[in-house]
Every structure is written in structure tokens, then in C-alpha cells.
Amino acid sequence: MPLKQGEIVEGKVKRVAPFGAFVEVNGETGLVHISEISIDYVQDINDYVKVGDSVKVKVMSLEEKGKINLSIKKVLEEERKKSCRPAEVDWSANSNKTNMSFEDMLSKFKQESDKKISSLKLTKEPRKRRGIQ
Numbered sequence: 001m002p003l004k005q006g007e008i009v010e011g012k013v014k015r016v017a018p019f020g021a022f023v024e025v026n027g028e029t030g031l032v033h034i035s036e037i038s039i040d041y042v043q044d045i046n047d048y049v050k051v052g053d054s055v056k057v058k059v060m061s062l063e064e065k066g067k068i069n070l071s072i073k074k075v076l077e078e079e080r081k082k083s084c085r086p087a088e089v090d091w092s093a094n095s096n097k098t099n100m101s102f103e104d105m106l107s108k109f110k111q112e113s114d115k116k117i118s119s120l121k122l123t124k125e126p127r128k129r130r131g132i133q
Contacts, residue, residue: 010057011025012053016046020032030057
């Protein structure tokens with residue numbers, strides 16, 4: 001089955017070079033450049049992949065001369081996006097805890113804020129102003 005740009009496929013690392021890893025996918029060999037190995041900075045490729053490893057790669061481009069550019073990094077980024085969904089929040093649970101009106105809650109918040117601000121001002125004022133010598 002021919003490769004298509006943008007698809008994610010499973011491949012096997014055939015060779016590791018200082019500039020990248022050669023991965024065999026569907027009987028064809030493509031290059032995962034060192035900048036496309038991981039989301040993190042890669043100083044030594046051997047810390048991330050070894051010959052014989054099975055890896056998921058995204059086909060970045062298929063050039064006329066037969067070159068295939070692959071990326072492991074893009075697969076990791078897509079998996080991270082899928083797993084970072086916003087948490088579901090039950091907003092009704094908070095409304096049952098208090099039977100206060102909005103004005104009452106606002107007044108309570110203002111009082112608590114004023115207390116906190118006045119205590120902060122006391123600690124920041126010079127000693128002489130507070131009557132401490």
C-alpha cells in the first residue's frame with residue numbers, strides 16, 4: 001500500500017546516523033531527522049531510538065526523487081493534544097453549597113479582601129509608623 005503524506009504508520013528503525021534515523025515503512029525507507037525525533041532537545045539520537053525499535057511515524061513529505069521525510073515528534077505532539085482535554089466540571093455542585101445571593105457573596109468577598117489587604121499593609125509599613133521603635 002503506497003504511503004500518503006500526513007498519515008501515521010508503524011515502522012522499524014533500520015539504521016541510526018548522527019543526523020537522524022532511517023525507518024522502514026511499508027517496504028520503503030524514510031528519514032526521521034534529528035529535529036523530528038522528540039519534543040525534547042535531542043543531543044544523541046541513541047538515547048531515543050535503537051536499531052530494531054518499532055516506532056510510530058508521521059509521513060511529512062514524499063519527494064519526487066524517492067525521499068521520504070518522517071517525524072516521530074509530530075506523532076507525540078498529536079497524542080499529547082488528544083490527552084490534554086479540559087476536565088469536565090460539575091458547576092451545579094458549587095451552587096448547592098451556598099444559599100447566598102450574589103450581592104451577599106460579593107459583600108463577603110470584599111470584607112475578606114479588605115482584611116487581607118490591611119494585614120499586608122501592616123507588614124509593609126515602616127516600624128516607626130506603626131508606633132514600634
